[in-house]
Amino acid sequence: MGLEKENVKSGDILDLRVLRKLYEFVSPYKFRFYFLVFLTVALAVLAPTRPLFIQIAIDDYVAVGDRQGLLWMIYLLIGLMVLHSVVQFAHTYLSGWLGQVIIRDIRVKLYKHLLKMRLKFFDNTPIGRLVTRNISDVETLSDVFSEGLAAIIGDLLQLVSILLVMFLVDWKLTLVSLCTLPLLIISTYIFKEKVKVAFNDVRNAVSNLNAFLQEHITGMSIIQIFNREKREYEKFKNINKEHRKAHLKSVLYYSIYYPVAEIIQAIGIGLVVWYGATGVFDLDIKVGVLISFIMYLQLFFRPIRMLADRFNTLQMGVVSSSRIFKLLENKDQIPNEGKFAPEKIQGNIQFQNVWFAYDKEEWVLKDINFEVKHGETIALVGATGAGKSSIINLISRFYDINSGSIKVDGTDVKDYELSTLRKHVGVVLQDVFLFSDTIYRNITMGNPAITKEQVHYAAELVGAGRFIEKLPGGLDYDVKERGATLSVGQRQLVSFVRAMVYNPEIIILDEATSSVDTETEELIQKAIEKMMQGRTSIIIAHRLSTIQKADKIIVLHQGEIKEIGTHEELLRQDGYYAQLHQMQLKSMVIG
Template sequence: MRKNVFIRFWAYLRYYKGSLYLAVFLKIIEAFASVLEPFILGLIVTELTTKLIAHTPIDVGKIAFLLVIYAVRGIFSEIGSYGSNYFMTRTVQRSIYDLRLDLSYKINKIPVSYFDGHQFGDMLGRFTNDVEVVSNALQQSFLQVINAVLTLLMVIGMVLYLNLQLAIVVIVSIPLTYFSAKFLLNKSQPFFKRQADVLGDMNGFVQENLTGFNIIKLYGREEASAEEFDGILDELQDVGFKASFISGLMMPVLNAISDLAYLIIAFWGGFMVITGSLTIGNLQAFVQYTWQIGQPIQTLTQLAAMLQSARSSLERIFEVLDEDNEVSEVTETLSGDLTGQVIFNHVDFQYNEDKPLIKDFNLEVKPGQMIAIVGPTGAGKTTLINLLMRFYDVTKGAISVDGHDIRHLSRQEYRQQFGMVLQDAWLYEGTIKDNLRFAKLDASDEEIVAAAKAANVDHFIRTLPGGYNMEMNQESNNISLGQKQLLTIARALLADPKILILDEATSSVDTRLELLIQKAMKRLMEGRTSFVIAHRLSTIQEADKILVLKEGQIVEQGTHQSLLDAKGFYYDLYMSQFIQTAE
């Protein structure tokens, strides 16, 4: 049986339970002080009215004593309110900090396959929105729920103490108020959810149309776009009206119930005052308690939805924390740097059990060789690299590097031997120098410049404002895509890897820059084992061996010229690109 997520979250709160208990204690004081107010005022009213009616001297000392108690009560109420919020905020924020820290650690331990199966937006939502929902719910709702429950219990106790008959009226109004509020909330909630969905549709529509504004103008789609937007606005207006109208009925309905209870207590209590079975001060207290009943019930009803959202968010967060970590069976260690000998020995692999991708794959790569991998989309090119990098483990067979089965090596130690440049150039917010140093944190400025020169990117960097100290923005769009690719190649070279992997590394580079990269890579790949995935076949003509993949199998292998002479699948691929280029 799965543990309740709120109970499980106690593992984070318990480290700060001192602050939590203090917050609850101060909230109890605040609630008690709040409930005590009508009773003290009732005593004052009783003292004044009875003495005035009887034309006897007012007991000033008693009145003064009651006023002092009232003032002290007010001070304790304020201290309780401020103190409980302060300590609760501190408890929640520290617990959420620990939760975020655990998520950060976890994300570096779970396998790459997990990210392949989850959308980026979904993962981002768990780290940001879901954690924030939990934080807000605990910080805003927890103490309010305690205050509401305590207020109800104390009010019931006070009215029972004052008068049993009138207490029945107040107690009966509690479930009536609660179920009325819950009914209206259940009716309005679907419209609020639909309102949020339509609002998301509207935001998406606006973003999409602003992004493609030129295309809309080009094809004369302005009127159609405006009509579609009008349709979204009409639905938003409709569901927004229904949500606001139904939820707006809550206060009138709850006030009507309170008014009814108030009228009953006023008439019945007034009669009891006349007959002398109830003091006028206690009647006044009953009236105040009647009004105090509605607010906590409404609070409990409204916070139920917030707590439910927090529960859903916690479930999504714990789903990530419960994921299995990457399997680590380290039985071998590298005695030194790799030479770059790679052997695929009868390798099978499949992402899904019913869909085998690579079957009985065999390959031997000698140190220093450049291996090019080509083939149509879905042939398994990137999958081979994922297996080599241990982003995934083979289903059958083995991959060995320098005689070591890579499954028996530490992933971190093993991957430090690799340099990798992906098709999607990734840079982060910071200086160009910091981005290059990302591959080797202890690299000196001279090493950074040397790597940039080797990648033929030094001149470009120096033409930028600030040179190596130019700040990249968050999206890294203050330089071109091709320039970003050059920087990522320089970053990989700075690491001085023993095995180099280029996955469509020149796909975003123009012809002139491509020639510069090829010249630099020819010099720098000397002595390194290199794997190059390319659709642009002109970039791999000097490869020592070209592997032609189709449906996870090597259908051809050889040098560029030998494969052209064979006039097989590679020949067809090359000629199709040559003809397209010529046209």
């Protein structure tokens, strides 16, 4: 009932590998990106012009009483401010747009990548963590483009251009202006490091919260069955407390840093006013120069204050990027190199010396050999963990075997194009999963080629038509998440229709009647007989009474085949199957 907590650290801003991979997503929009760089440079150039024009207006026109010249300077200054506003708007919008289209592309690529992963990958990875990768981590990348890299470059260019103009106007006053700069740089660096740690804690807390919530909401029935509400509530409170503490820590650092930065800036402006006023009195400095320097200082200190935030944004973006790229670089996928894609198959299945393990060499299946011919029905029986479900998972290549071969119609399953192979195999599982959608879309899985008439026909075939017609809206009835508004038996019937509507040549039933009542089971048994006509069928069942008519029964024990034969033949052998049969008969009598 516990998840391993995830811990991440801030990345290196100059992680060239991550930045190079990010640029791969930028390259389709490189002309817009280059235009954004141009706008960034333009803003840096325009930043110091306003104080410069005000200085010229005061010293060259106001001081000498030139009203006409002052009017033209005002027009020029207004035009300059309008231009600056237009460029600022274009820069803000374009950086935001670029960030959104890039995270859209990354999110689509990430989800497409997840669709190809082996089931083993999902067995070992918390779903909440994958949700964090696809939502929170990808969203963080948007800030990299809107508030990160481009903004940092713009701020640095602005600082350089302002300093350059200040030195050109009055180098002595510039040096006085920069007296408090070391204090601001030191405080900014301390703030940056403290906030970086706080942001790391926030990201870890968000990831752990997502993973915890996903697992525990999904398993809510188990929590309530075993009366674990109070203990799980306390666990959640502790995780949420860590999340709150991390956020409050960052809030504390911000509440300290910005007032300190304002005080340092005020001291700098005070020094400029004191030194500048002395110069004005001595006629060494003009009034316009003094006023412009006050404006320069305000412009100069603002990007320095913002740089700490922007560096942390970029660092967290690098962290999110590296985690996303690590997932994208994970090649734990079923290879789909096969080219064989027949429209129809016969359905002959052959297992030859098959060995399989989920984890290293902890063998689940050991040297499995059997054959199912077209139209035959075989049943797999055995205790829990004998390897029955593993066999059916291997036929559709949800997992790949370690050694041996599995052939369909004489062709190795690895030589089939993966979607073609799975199209020819219909699977009905014991644990039916339905999406929050209509019954129609759950049956067709969004395939537009399947009509409602075909669905109705398949529903009548398996005996599901009656209950579907009684639902509000019929096939358009919304079953809610995981089919919560349907009974277990109804969900099972829907899964039968879902398998049949694709008209597969191979039918696999994994404990398909174990969760239904006796009346529904009889209905499904009749449907199964119709489904299996002319098809290769593999049935897994604990109830031996449901498989007595099978052409062949394979008895598994601890991953090995112990017996093969018909129901009568296995009873005559008086072996493992006969023991299972006797045990079930006794339990029925007792029941």
